[in-house]
Amino acid sequence: MKSVNIGLLGLGTVGGGTAAVLQDNAAEISRRLGRDIRISAVCDAKAERAAQLCPDAAFVQDPFELVVREDVDVVVELFGGTGITKDVILKAISSGKHIVTANKKLLAEYGNEVFALAAENNVMVQFEAAVAGGIPIIKALREGLAANRIRSIAGIINGTSNFILTEMREKGSAFADVLKEAQALGYAEADPTFDIEGHDAGHKITIMSALAFGMPVDFSACYLEGISKLDSRDIKYAEELGYRIKLLGITRKTDKGIELRVHPTLIPECRLLANVNGVMNAVRVNADMVGETLYYGAGAGALPTASAVVADIIDIARLLDAPSGYRVPYLAFQPDQVQPQTLLPMDExxxxxxxxxxxxxxxxxxxxxxxxxxxxxxxxxxxxxxxxxxxxxxxxxxxxxxxxxxxxxxxxxxxxxxxxxxxxxxxxxxxxxxx
Amino acid sequence: MKSVNIGLLGLGTVGGGTAAVLQDNAAEISRRLGRDIRISAVCDAKAERAAQLCPDAAFVQDPFELVVREDVDVVVELFGGTGITKDVILKAISSGKHIVTANKKLLAEYGNEVFALAAENNVMVQFEAAVAGGIPIIKALREGLAANRIRSIAGIINGTSNFILTEMREKGSAFADVLKEAQALGYAEADPTFDIEGHDAGHKITIMSALAFGMPVDFSACYLEGISKLDSRDIKYAEELGYRIKLLGITRKTDKGIELRVHPTLIPECRLLANVNGVMNAVRVNADMVGETLYYGAGAGALPTASAVVADIIDIARLLDAPSGYRVPYLAFQPDQVQPQTLLPMDExxxxxxxxxxxxxxxxxxxxxxxxxxxxxxxxxxxxxxxxxxxxxxxxxxxxxxxxxxxxxxxxxxxxxxxxxxxxxxxxxxxxxxx
The missing domain is CATH 3.30.70.260 (ACT domain)
Known part of the structure; x- marks a missing residue:
């Protein structure tokens, strides 16, 4: 059977990891899928890096050019961000290319537009890597728990914040000191706002909330409170009382409406989530039939995130020429069943x-x-x-x-x-x- | 779109749960799937129970008759056991019916025969509920982690044993006393051998091992050692040294061959698996790209197990009329890639x-x-x-x-x-x- 052709956008951490996974595990992936996956074209700011990581791929300077190429079946977008990336994705979709993306910001902010255009153009959009890195939580929500009405989700979904909170607790250090350490270790960006103020977790819980409750994504409705104002005294007192403080993304369906929020949270130390430490992620789902399930793993990093990207490519490859009726819907529910719901203001x-x-x-x-x-x-x-x-x-x-x-x-x-x-x-x- | 018709075999705990999930969550399931699922025929030893739980289904006394009915698309086998159940399943497959089963014993012992006949007859066989109840671990192994070479799996996959070990540790009680308590609570059978001597966990780890490493199921190669000889002193000493004792199913790929074994195991108390208590299950997977992931939830019970059964029905329903090339292979790898591998004897x-x-x-x-x-x-x-x-x-x-x-x-x-x-x-x- 002929190869599946990938057009790869971006060779940063996750893009480089994706190239590595596709190369190192090519044989294992073919044993599973029954066909090969091949990076046919690549676009990156650094031509040299592209030549090194994807020696057999055509190097394409202009991403808008890459996404219309005939030798590209699936566009794997690992640029991140919105702006021009959004335009590239929309053009790819309009050109009938299937999409795999790790771009949580794009989906949380413009997902409705992306999915609507994808439906119109009959293409698949997969985004396992956008939430909790290598943990297959999107698949669990869209497929594994499909028999359930989901009640709530609570997740440790930002590794940087969890690393900082873990260090603050274990060493009794102040936030600012641990942040510096995290930056030195490469766990936090030079401008850490996105991670420590809850934006990143907010994007992820917004996406999961839409999948759980069958509603459009609406990042603007997500309450965000980060960890930068946490005092190590509170972590210590919490511990004395049998609690840990974690930055949680929380969404819950109540009789009054949907809760959607990110904030530091005390949780009893006996819960598994309380024992998820360092940069690791975990998502707890409560659903009406199965009860509590929890999914744990690496939420970031080149290879773990690439593991999710490549799983998505495999899913698409399997259904590449199939009619759309065979697919799992973008947001877990049939498009005509994705309905706006009341989002509860924080006061409520x-x-x-x-x-x-x-x-x-x-x-x-x-x-x-x-x-x-x-x-x-x-x-x-x-x-x-x-x-x-x-x-x-x-x-x-x-x-x-x-x-x-x-x-x-x-x-x-x-x-x-x-x-x-x-x-x-x-x-x-x-x-x-x-x- | 027309309904998907289910022929349900067995209305015991899981069968009753399946009928309940399909009824109670019918609307939510249709919102996801885009079509209805309907129990068109049911077979159970108790006609009255069938009339009560599946009032709209035809009651069929003879399972061999049910599996050839024209109004059955998918046979959901929840009888359990082998013997006659195996013959019923094989007949259903020969009749072109897709199969959903929770029958770990059947698959661990006769899976190769079942899958071969299924391939011949072009039918799907789904078995999420056969391992770890409501936890979507089969989906994670077959799809979510498909980009990885899996290195090892370690799981708490027998709730009865885990309940007994948890009670022995928390109360310092002897095995025999806790077993009696578990029997009174309905967590252990009158004849508890199957659970406490590791057979049940052995079936489950055998299935996961095949999925992980692309080899036929071979339950006879699985080493089994249960918990009935555990002394509460050992649990106490282990705890003093910073360990918990859990009954683990373990499979690992080594340079010398595949390890496949079930036995009580000391694990460091800081590990998440060590903190999985009571009847809960958890499976830890180590894979080359994603690293460690862990999946936690209820491993048994009517509704959690039915959650997995119905997720399988939904997966089949989506691909009901699709060519077989669109499907995930039975044992995660393409049938011609499922190859026997050296199983390590325990001495090695x-x-x-x-x-x-x-x-x-x-x-x-x-x-x-x-x-x-x-x-x-x-x-x-x-x-x-x-x-x-x-x-x-x-x-x-x-x-x-x-x-x-x-x-x-x-x-x-x-x-x-x-x-x-x-x-x-x-x-x-x-x-x-x-x-």
Whole structure:
């Protein structure tokens, strides 16, 4: 059977990894697929690198030229970003090329447009590598769990942040120090904003949310809160109380609407997610029939991400000439069943909370705080005086039961208005991961 | 589009669950698949149960009759066992029916025959539910990791055993007591042999081994050692040394051949697998490109297992009328690429070991033991005297470095021949789960 011809866009980390996987495992892949996969054309800013990594491929300077070539069946887009990349992808689709991409930003922000054009042009778009690197979580959501109504997803889906949080906990270091270490190790970019402020995790949970609930992608609806303001004291106190702090992407279907959010989260240390350390990723899915399942692995890196890219190529290769009815739908649901749903504003989500309050160490303070929480219907699970900061100020940690977020915000505002309390109060959401 | 017609064999736990999932999630499944799934015929020993669970299906007393019906596209076999079930499956295949089965025993023992006949008759055979219940591990091995050469798999794939081991550790109870508790809770059968002696896990790891390495299934080559002889002291000592004991199914490709084995195993407590408790299952896969991935979830139970059964039905439904070239091959590799490989006898496997020796508490004993290990090239990682059993006998725990199993067996035989040592010596294999 004739080879499947790949047009490869970009030979950076993941692109180089993809070339390596296709070369090193060519025999194993053919044993599985029954045909060869061949990089027929490549586009990269560095011609020398292209000649070295893809010696048998035509080097094409202009990506718009590559995506219309006759010897390209599948365009593998590993440029990343939107801007020109988006135009290249749309042109490839219009030219009838199938797409494999690791581009979470493109899909989270413009996925609806991409999938609509793909449907019109009858091409496949696969994106396993866009979420959680080498973990086959997109396949699990689109196929493996297809018999279920999915209830919620919670994932550690940014390796940089998880590395930083792991180091902060294990060494008691401050955020800024660990960030420098992560940058030195190549785990964090020179400008780390995208990772540490939750954007990257937000793109990924937005994509998973669409797949889980059968709705269009809508990154603008995703609440983002990163880890840069985390104090190592909170990590320490959380640990003393039996919790770990992780940056989670969370999406959940509730009676009121869909929750979609990224933020630091206390989770009980006995949960598997709490024990996912370093740069590793894991995604927990709760679904009505199967219950809890969890998927763990490397969320980044050249070869793990390329593993997902090449799995997608294999999936496409298998159905290359097949009618579209044989395919798994782009967003897991049939296109006419992908329907907008109510996204809950953060004030309306339900969570429990960790609060750290610095307050005057004098009689009556705790009572005042407890009363203000009660007034907003926030009930207290635990209230612990952690120690005395200076002669007159005590540090108090409060864990609440589940409540609506606007209640806790109102309570915090009222507590902050007290003369005896320092501002701001630290607030971190908690997830039991029971549901 | 017309409905996909299911002929359902068996309405026990998983069969009942399958009927429930298809009914309760009919709308969600149609939103994904684009067509309806309908149980058109059902066969079960209990006609009343069939009428109740599948009111719209034709009740067929004779399974051989069901599998040739014109209104059946897919036969879902949930009888279990071999014997007559095997004949029914073969007849269904000969009649051109696609198969979904949860029958690990059938596939581990007769899979080669089943798949050969299926290829001849151009039908699909799906078996996600046969391994690890609701966890989509078959899909991960056949598709998600298709770009990789798989190196090893280690799984907690028998919920009954894992429940017993978890209880033994948490409560310090004896095996026999926990088994009774598990039976009372319905987690263990009246005759628990199949679960606790490793047969069930053996079936599952045999299937995964074939998928991982592209070879025929060969259950007879799988080494089986269960948990019924485990002493709670060993669980306690393991924990003191930072390990948990789990019943693992292990398969690994080495330069000398394929390891395929089920036995109690010490694993470091920091590993995720060590923290999989109760009836839950998890499978760790190590592959050359993606590295370590892990899949966790419910390994049994009506609805979780039915989740996998129905996912398989959906996969088949999507390709119902498609040519066979569009399908994922039965055993992950193209049929002509499924090749027998050398299976390593247990004497040739490589492992590290935990030994517990009761020996006379007198000078020189430890030295003698250490010398006999050295003589067989077994090097010692740790040797700890755990305590004194009675006035004259001490209990010694030894952890070895990695060695070939025949060496440790020779050393054990030599140590047991010492007058000062009680027989038998307890030997439990260890896995670092580093590779």
């Amino acid at each position: 989500i339900t969570s429990s909370y960790y609060l750290r309050v610095c307050a005057a160490d004098k009689p009556g303070t705790l009572g005042q705080i407890a009363n203000l929480l009660a007034k907003e219907n926030v009930s207290i699970e635990a209230l612990i005086q952690k120690g005395v900061i200076d002669q007159s100020t005590a540090e108090i940690v409060i864990l609440t039961h589940s409540t609506v977020e606007k209640n806790i915000k109102n309570a915090i505002a009222a507590i902050e208005a007290l003369d005896c309390v320092d501002t701001p109060i630290t607030m971190i959401r908690m997830e039991s991961l029971h549901d | 496997i490589t492992s590290s070991y935990y030994l517990r020796v009761c020996a006379a508490d007198k000078p020189g004993t430890l030295g003698q033991i250490a010398n006999l290990l050295a003589k067989e090239n077994v090097s010692i990682e740790a040797l700890i005297q755990k305590g004194v059993i009675d006035q004259s006998t001490a209990e010694i725990v030894i952890l070895t470095h990695s060695t070939v199993e025949k060496n440790i067996k020779n050393a054990i035989a030599a140590i047991e021949a010492l007058d000062c040592v009680d027989t038998p010596i307890t030997m439990i294999r260890m896995e670092s789960l580093h590779d």
